[in-house]
Amino acid sequence: MDLLTGFTAYIEKEELFTRDHSMLLAVSGGVDSVVMAHLFRAAGFTFSIAHCNFQLRGEESLRDEAFVEDLAARLQVPFYKVRFDTLAHTTTHRVSIQVAARQLRYEWLEQTMVKTGCDFIVTAHHMQDSAETVLMNLSKGTGIAGLHGILPKQAYLVRPLLFAQKADLQAYADEHDISFVEDSSNITVKYTRNFFRHKVIPVIQEAYPGVVANIAGSIIRFREAEILYAQAVEKHIKRLVEQKGNMYMIPVLKLQKTIPMETVAWEIFRQYGCTPAQLPQVLELLQSSSGKLVETGSHRIIRDRQWLLVTRLAEEEEASVIVIEKDRTAVATANGLLRLKTGERKETAGIPTASNIACLDRHSLQYPLILRKWKQGDYFYPLGMRKKKKLSRFFIDQKLSLPQKEHTWVLESAKRVVWIVGLRIDDRFKITDQTKELLTIEWEAL
Known part of the structure; x- marks a missing residue:
């Protein structure tokens, strides 16, 4: 089967798109994307060409841009281009060059697709690319989801060349005298994908010459196994x-x-x-x-x-209210952890005096307890005092800074303040001679 026949058959088999759709082709100028553009023209699909200039290779980047623009003119299709300051993006967003280029590329392609009324974005990923992805994912430990390689279709993104090997694309270019440009960065092995392409796969091919096709065949089975796996996992998650x-x-x-x-x-x-x-x-x-x-x-x-x-x-900080049921033993907040422990009072046992530990008379409490951020108007009866005090005044006396105030939690029982967490308990909930059961709460700031 020739490449063009395989191309149209794969599109139909995977239900990627129809002749009623308008496609936006991402074309770099390399053999893969250029052959893809020629296949789209030969198959009679409606398409436009888009090119990203990442301005990372000086004159070579300008050469690629001009080449793709000329290709679009020769194929008589609309052409769209953009130039990115990729290095500035890496600095601003603290990402690698590869991540920066991918983010910029897909964001612009999506915007262009919407602006021009196209239905799908098309990339020229082929069988080798998918095999490389599987090996990279295995090395990273991504689990079964990483074994499906590059998917033929994801939302508005389609890859109609996954059925073809790199050699097939090169042979088609040679047979039809299709010119293209070489990206010098594809030679270096400092990028992970290029390392697998030039160093890992050739070594495996010495033992298994058909490794790429074999992995591609396995990918089909992996994709189906992933569906069964996802169904089983979903049942467990619903149960647990x-x-x-x-x-x-x-x-x-x-x-x-x-x-x-x-x-x-x-x-x-x-x-x-x-x-x-x-x-x-x-x-x-x-x-x-x-x-x-x-x-x-x-x-x-x-x-x-x-x-x-x-x-x-920070979920609790955003919500600012956490309900604590009677049997709860730990509560996490954005800036600390509460550990709660109940037990009988022992006459010989001393009462902790550390400010991050509250020893309370459990029978004086009404559940559920409420842990929340303090608010204006809150008051309590500081331990050892019979006169109530506003928390705002207490904070001034404690010389708390504004950030410290903002991160202060209050434990509440039946709308009464029990403890200003990590600072002072309320006198109404202290341990007395009549106390039989304790609730001990320890605050561990993070």
């Missing part, structure tokens, strides 16, 4: 994850009995920013005592009795 407001709760015992436990745990906790390196730490919480926690880039995962509680970092 319970949502209460902005908090997610996972029962420890149920998770421990789940088979396969580590795989299901990974699929649950990676949604909350957990990395592969952090997963063992999270699993250790299944054996830990209440109050232990693991903090990911976006969430805190806390062991609380028979549950793992998941809260978004």
Whole structure:
């Protein structure tokens, strides 16, 4: 089967688009995208050409831009171009050159697609690109989702050359006398993809000459296996994850009995920013005592009795109100952690005097307790005093700075302040000679 026939057959098989659609082709000037443009012309599709000049290779970048503009003129299709200050973007957004180029490219392509009334963006990724992606994902440890390689279609983005190998595209260019330009940056191996392209795959091909085609064949099966995998994982997540407001709760015992436990745990906790390196730490919480926690880039995962509680970092600060039920043993906030412990009062035991620990008469409290940010008008009866005091005046006496005030929490019971967290308890909830049961709360600032 010749390349053009394979091209149209693949588009139809994958249901990428129809002849009624208008396509925006991302063309760099290299053999892959130039051949793609010629295939679109030969197949009779409606398309425009778009080119990004990242201004990273001086005169060579200008040469590529002029070449693609001339190509569009020869093919008699609309042409759109843009020039980016890619290096400035890397500095401003603190990303690598590759990430900067990708961000700039797709953002502009999407804007151009909308502005020009095109239906899809088309890129020239081919079979080798997809095989490289699979090997890179395996090396990074992305899990089963990384095994599907580059997908033929994602929303408005389509890749109609994934059926073809690089050699097929080169042969088509030679056969039809199609000129193109070479990007000198494709030769260097300092970029990860180029390293796999020039160093890793050639070594594998020495043992398995058909490695690219073999991986491509496996990708088809991986894509179908991923569907089955996702369906099974979804069933486990529905069974194990319970949502209460902005908090997610996972029962420890149920998770421990789940088979396969580590795989299901990974699929649950990676949604909350957990990395592969952090997963063992999270699993250790299944054996830990209440109050232990693991903090990911976006969430805190806390062991609380028979549950793992998941809260978004700063979620409580945004909400400013956290409800604490009677059996809760740990509460995470954006700037600290509360550990709660109940127990009988022992006559011989001393009462902690540290400001970050509150020892309260449990029977004087009404549940649920409320943890919230202080507000103007709040007052309490400072320990040892019978006269009430506004919190704003108390803060002045304590010489708290504005940031310290802004990050101060108040524990409340039945609309009465129990504790200015980390500072002073209310006299009405102190331990007395009649106290039989204690609630001890420790504040650990983060």
